[in-house]
Amino acid sequence: MPKIIFFFDRDDNYYELSNFAGFGFELEGQYWRTMEHYFQAKKFEGTPHFEKIMNCGSPKQAKDLGQNREIPIRRDWDEVKETIMLTGLRAKFQSQELKQLLLGTGKKLLVENSPYDSYWGIGPNGKGKNRLGHLLMQVRGDIKD
Structure with a gap:
């Protein structure tokens, strides 16, 4: 059975893997x-809401603004969301500190232990x-090679 690394809460050893981590x-x-x-x-690219989210103070605020459906999200969101996530993760993990952290997880299964999100977690x-x-x-496999 593979070893598993759970991440989600600030107290978790691998919280840095979370999209909320301050990197x-x-x-x-x-x-x-x-x-x-x-x-x-990225849900609102080309709109004023894009800038509002980009410049907001906290990841929680970004999430709340991004989940506001009073402003329509881009039509192709379901088709592009995984590519956008992967692109962002590749950029985030270019940092030496984060790259070493991710590589240090070896071959372990990485699990976002979100009790709220059944898609990303x-x-x-x-x-x-x-x-x-x-x-x-x-991303780990890509940077390892």
Whole structure:
């Protein structure tokens, strides 16, 4: 049975893997405070809401703004969201500190232990898709080579 690394809460040993962790990066000519800022803003590219999310204070605020459906998200979101997440993760993990942390997870299964999100995490019943964990393992494999 493979060893598993769960991450989600600030107290978790691998919280840095979380999109809420305070590690900024540059991508597409912009500075992003967190991965959550980048991901949520990309839902509204080309609108004033994009700038509002990019410049907001916290990842929680970015998430709340990004989940506001009073402003429509881009039509192709379901088709592009994983590519956008992967692009952002690749940029985030260019940092030496984060690269070493990710490589240090070896071949362990990475699991976002979110009790809320059954797509990016494992959700309330532990049976979610864990797409964030899978994309992180893909990035790990890419930087290892």
